[in-house]
Amino acid sequence: MAQTPQQRKANEKYAKHEAAKRGKGQISIKQKQHSKSPVSTGWLVILAFVVCGGLIFELLRIVPELWSAVGSMFGRLTA
Template structure:
């Protein structure tokens, strides 16, 4: 039975991943996995959250000082 293009791509990806693991211990692989951690929230959302919180605090202080 012939492979479909999707199966071929999946097999190539699997082979490439396993090729990088050859000759390395489990500790080395775990260290690499730990370095690849990503933040669960994007920087844009962090900026917007900070803008809303800091902006809200700023306007609250202004309203208490001048009114």
């Protein structure tokens, strides 16, 4: 059976009272540790450029060729 909020509060009060009788300090609350990434932001940017940069440069090279091919195909259809 689950505790009601009133029961939980009473249990915490009792536990604090008993801990004080034994001479123990208050229960410590664990802090969440903020973990840092092992890779810095600069290295992530460089990695993204290496991975995606080649694709971008290849598209910049191919797009004019595609436009000229589409234009010539359209020219042949209209002529």
